[in-house]
Amino acid sequence: MENETKTVVPNFIRTIIDEDLKSGKHAHIVTRFPPEPNGYLHIGHAKSICLNFGLARDYSGRCHLRFDDTNPVKEDVEYVDSILEDVRWLGWDWKEHLYYASDYFDQLYAYAELLITEGKAFVCDLSFDELREYRGTLTQPGKNSPYRDRPIAENLDLFRRMKAGEFPEGSKSLRARIDMASPNLNMRDPVFYRIKKTDHHRTGDSWMIYPMYDYTHCISDALEMITHSLCTLEFEDHRPLYDWFLDALPVPSHPRQIEFARLNLSYTVMSKRLLLEMVKAGHVQGWDDPRMPTIAGLRRRGFTPESIREFADRIGVAKASSMVDYDLLNFCLREDLNKCALRRMAVLDPLKLTITNYPDGQTEDLEAENNPEDESAGNRQIKFSKHLYIEREDFMQEPVKGWFRLAPGKEVRLKHAYYIRCNEVIKDADGQITELLCTYDSQSRGGWSEDGRKVKGTLHWVSVAHAVPIQVRLYDHLFTIPDLSDIPEGKSYLDYINPQSLKINELAVAESSLAEAASGEKYQFLRLGYFAVDPDTTKDKIVFNRISTLRDSWAKKQKNTK
């Protein structure tokens, strides 16, 4: 990755960093990616990961990976593990800079006592409902809590007893003394410690109280000497609080929070809550279902880390909410795989084709390049014989204008093999085409002839005797509409799940070299698309996921003329 020499496109965050470096405010930058381990990472997180780690790389700074694990009720080690794996898989290295907010619990607690001592925080006995009432509304100011002016000593005592587990959950909270009349609700004496008698996945049962995000995040950033703390737009309103805590405490630094727009991708959802729902309700088969926008899903589908990083670069970063076209992701995938995926032949919807003038029982080995974009990928042998399969779609009884695939009387090239001409069409009682009888030109071995004859159509094919049956999973968008944030009243995103998002093809056959295909390998099936071997693959059944199709200008043309 260090070799990626690309022209960096400017953005507002780089502008800020450039200024901070130039002015001497910072000698080097420190960023961080701070996931909460309460779900799997998705491509929206990938944007943030690539942003933070990418900035650190480009500016020779560093990027921390820090788990924001302050709510044991929602968090789990399963998620910690998956996040670690996903970030690593994406190609990033946090080196020794792996942190957990829970590592700061002691320091955080000490700071809280300090805030109390300085009269900047108080223990409040208001219940959830009362608190909501006292908070006021968007247009009306809130009211001071009756406990707001408790003596410092009492606050301290109560807080210590909260810590000791003397009070039930919800009965007390620690709040900052700021301003109940603030137009910013976050500043209306926000709660920043609550009682939760839940075991934490790292600290076990040692804590009865847990600090909240607004308090924890800014201090964690400060302790780690983060210079630029990047987060999404919805935290803009929290920045005053971020700054308030840091101003109120003797922290070693005061990072700058900068907000950017989160990624929205067309035809999918990007909320952990919704994704979790999809998993739980069985609309998909798990977090790593190849239709999911999760890193795990994309990985299983066959997307490469390179393509996702490229995608993250290309979408850029700005403050305006936006929705990125899924086609850009496809483009990045194709761009990457075109360079490195080995070419193979497979037929998804086989139609039998017999070469009548080819010797019975003969088999030939034909030479085929593995990748026209990369000579070093070498060649392989493919088996040719009298009986073949071609794609049913590649034959048309009565060809339309512009058709240059197979049709009665027409000559086409079988890729890497021979020119053939179709002489006869065999149908069953229902009129279904069951077989094509063709003749081949033995002089065109390798798919080329000396006479300069123009044969425009080239088909992929598989020898019947050597065909390896495969299962192919064809995917489409998870949802039927591009913008899931724009759902009419009374409808749910569930109403827009695409029932066609997965089609399983059991008819497909592949050339013999694919018999040993191993999980995770990616190929281009000639003229069909990019495919990855799914982990469901067993010795008896090879399973391929279609990652994406190839561009298809013929299909496009047909669509346009209709």
Add this chain to the structure above:
RNA sequence: UGGGAUGUCGUCUAACGGUAGGACAGCGGAUUCUGGUUCCGUACGUGGGGGUUCAAAUCCUCCCAUCCCAGCCA
């Protein structure tokens, strides 16, 4: 209707007072043993009204639209 933010080709994103550029998508063409790739060409945009200025996407002003905020979630 309080506060915070944002409006640039269909989409994403540059331009920071001086020719509105790039990418994806689109369209057209060339090359091609993948109707792939590659290459070339082409169309398309500053939310609106006022103002400042020789000059405005950029500065001022009014308006409009969209997004976020009333968890002891992050």
